[in-house]
Amino acid sequence: MNGGRISREIPESIDAAIDVVVIGAGACGLVAALRARAAGSEVIVLERDASPSGSTSMSSGFVPAPGTRFQKEIGVTDDTPERFAADILAKSKGKSDAALARLASVSIGPALEWLADAHGLEWIVLDDFLYPGHSRHRMHAVPEKTGVALEARLLSAVEAAEIPVVTEAHVTRLYADGHDRISAVEITRPDGATEVLGCKVLVLACNGFGGNRALVRQHIPEIADGLYYGHEGNTGDALTWGEALGARIRHLSGYQGHGSLAHPHGILISWALMMEGGIQVNSEGLRFSNEHGGYSEQAVNVLAQPGGIAWNIYDARLHDFAQNFPDYREAMTVGAIREAADVSALARVTGLPGAALARTLSEAALYQSGQATDPFGRDFTGKPALAAPYYAVKVTGALFHTQGGLMIDDQARVLRENGSPFANLFAGGGAACGVSGPDVSGYLSGNGLLTAIGFGSVAGASAGSLAMTGATVNTAD
Template sequence: MTWDTEVDVAVIGGGACGVMTALRAARDPGRVVAVFEKSTREGCNAAISSGSLAAGGTRFQAAAGIDDSPQRHAGDILRASGDEEWRPVVEALCEAAPRIVEWIADTGYPIEIGTDMPRAGMTALRLHTDTGRLGGARLMRHLRALLDAHDNAAFVDEAPAVDLVSDGGAVTGVVVAQNGALQRVRAGAVVLATDGFAADQALVKRYLPHLGTPFYGGVSTSTGDALAWAGRLGAQVRNMGAGLRSGLVVVDHGTRVSPALPFNGAVLVNLHGERFVDEESKGYSSMAGVLQRQPGERAAMIWDATAMAATRESEMMRESLAAGAVRDCATLDDLAAALGRTADETGRALAPLPGRRRLTAPYHLAWVTHGLLTTQGGLVIDPSGRVLDGTGEPVPGLYAGGGAACGLAGPHSDGYLSGNGLLSAFGMGWIIGNGLTERPADPGGPRRRP
């Protein structure tokens, strides 16, 4: 076969997993790394996320007096997912997580522990965020700038991969489309970091029909391309019915309210004026299923000034407030009118659960529904990120991470914990990239940046 160019590592996708893989692999100056990104104009899910990094046992937690560890982190994830088969991958990611957070901070990125970011299912505060709460876009800009500083790495935009190249079952390269032409890129290792398939309606209908017709809050490039490429090589998939859902999507706006609101007293009231769930007991992914079963598949999230003060500086709340997605109600009568109920009915719905505080006027309200952000099913990998075939053997030369690989939610969306998405993406990118630096570079032929 004739090759147009040759590299040591070809990374397909320039999101969290792809950029982290490239950063770690490019530490070896003798190794040429290329990232082929479908389109930065369309964005990546990491860039539209909150950018919160879940890690147990960091120096930031220690400074805040928070007792945590990778083992405790893994235990929380497995308790939520019930996916014991995936324990080796979960433990590998949780072991890497504190090193990733501290390394990112040491590159000059402003990180702090989110002491105001409690989440359902977490037995310790472990979400780390940027000090300005500006979200994932800020983090991805920072990491891509670090990659640009490597002379042996290239980030090639508007260069979608269209297929893998294999020889005798081993992956030897990738075909990318660039400037209207196809290019065959020979590579010693190919890393699938293409995200999931939530933007492909046919695949969502096939694997997640139980979600109904949720609002889609992800990027348009999440089309599941890697599943077909790897599938032709015998790669297996698992947990295809799971997704990262959100029960915090504001109706008619598409923004989201903060997951910390329920931990600050916020309540959910359905169209019948009924409070139907213990809000603190559900993560935002599992809350989506609860909302889907409510009349009209929606409910009113209600909170007060105390809760607003505790959450308004998060990226999600800033976006919702700027979009006019939050309604202010000065009195209980005003709130009742907004709900279409009587003041007595509304007062009963707002009655605090045991041990919770009572909301006080003025109130804030947003009608929320369920949405799908990303998928959680994907390729079966081992703890080092190697893609496995139906017999459990690695497909030579092929790795996967982030949304292209099976995630951490288990077989159902209810098993997703906050931070699992970026943990899977950055964590496996870290593991794969580090592992590739330990392999000898392919000595065959000259290599150059694409």
């Protein structure tokens, strides 16, 4: 893999030099660049693709953050970083790194408010339902409610700040001295030409290794045969550089999955359908899990079903609700959503066995009324029972992005295996170890953009300060 190369030799020549180099133009890299520029540093963002998009554009664009003024505007006044960190740790059953969970929870709210104040990003808080594992309404989004729009707004901010984003610039080598200080990076162009760019500080914002099937099979074999619904450029460059440098690396078995990717259309179907009363059945018309456990671990549950597929079953109330989500409207446009007047018609349009499907829906109604208890442990009583007409969409499980990576301190400095920080190497987002722990079940909704923007903000501020003054600042409090 080209991305893993470390050179201990001094470059023969340096084509140009700049204070801070950021690798990756997703949310993490763009936020880091903005913060480094605000500290007074000259910054450049290097992006391997012809057009910046990455995992951010493929995401929902939803960012959890506690204690923000945007929450207060909708009446959420009792959320705190401590409450959020507790939710993170509860979801991972205490397996997340507690220091990283704290860093994420204290940095993300100020980061969103800074982006609003300094760069005009608008944030709304989604309050129509609680995402799995969150104890408060804290999911923020730009008004369009898409990752594409979030990426576009960040790119506009970077352009306004006159920060260059160089595309088709794949970083294939880092130059490090005997003390592991990064002095330059090698850029390879699509035609094979190379350039060397000197730097005072380097920020790794090039995500994880979900696009590297060999690394996925090595570290996360349970999802190796599932679809990958992430950016193909996430090939593990930060991981292999870190390994070559002797960085501390943790939780490589952690990842975000999703159990509701429309098949074969490849469109994300919001898990809000399940949280608001929908169910999932397999090809035999039977439920197979507690759908409220979380959409990440549901990827494994769905893939374990015959053919690796399931059907989301819901009704007109939920169909109307789901049209608030752009992805769902797209799924309607391409014909992924099936409609049926009654259970018999539902069986016909899905190809599911009618008797089993009718029995499953009847059982769900009993659970909703409190006349029976769901054997999978789900509480149905808080939402209305499903009623005809019905809707359905065929889905599969998928890997969205990896959650393990380079360990960082509270200034987002990459750590050596002995716990000491590298002199001028920072990381955030999927390049850094996340806050989901080592299992798929530890992923709390929004953890990906949480660490992309939260850690990106910390890394950028620290990197910019280091480049200007020779010292980092503590940005965690």
